[in-house]
Amino acid sequence: MNKKLYTDVVTPQLLRILKTLMESHAFDNFRLVGGTALSLYRGHRVSVDIDLFTDALYGSIDFEAIDHFLRITYPYVDTSSYSIVGMGKHYYIGGDKNDCIKLDLCYTDDFIQDIQWIDGIRLATLEEIIAMKI
Numbered sequence: 001m002n003k004k005l006y007t008d009v010v011t012p013q014l015l016r017i018l019k020t021l022m023e024s025h026a027f028d029n030f031r032l033v034g035g036t037a038l039s040l041y042r043g044h045r046v047s048v049d050i051d052l053f054t055d056a057l058y059g060s061i062d063f064e065a066i067d068h069f070l071r072i073t074y075p076y077v078d079t080s081s082y083s084i085v086g087m088g089k090h091y092y093i094g095g096d097k098n099d100c101i102k103l104d105l106c107y108t109d110d111f112i113q114d115i116q117w118i119d120g121i122r123l124a125t126l127e128e129i130i131a132m133k134i
Contacts, residue, residue, distance in 0.1 A: 017093065054108065076093065
């Protein structure tokens with residue numbers, strides 16, 4: 001498999017935010033999934049959001065620490081329409097409300113395959129992403 005990602009399918013802002021999240025210990029249990037991960041693997045379409053999933057035990061993620069990290073890192077953080085954690089939490093983060101990226105943080109069932117580390121980004125495997133899309 002190609003061990004280089006197609007980073008031209010995301011904006012420089014999305015890539016910067018994604019790499020910042022990957023460097024933060026608050027996100028150690030998360031890996032990139034969904035359309036953006038698939039686009040980075042395949043380069044087939046432009047992608048505009050970040051979906052990070054964890055198979056950590058439900059209720060074990062410290063969303064207060066994540067909120068704190070996001071609020072000290074980004075000038076704009078909006079969770080107003082999504083305040084209850086439930087199966088995860090949803091944000092808009094960035095410079096301001098007109099210059100932001102949608103970020104979804106969700107619990108999921110156990111991953112079967114190991115995290116893929118490529119270009120400083122933790123991703124689910126291509127096979128697991130495809131299975132999640134079906």
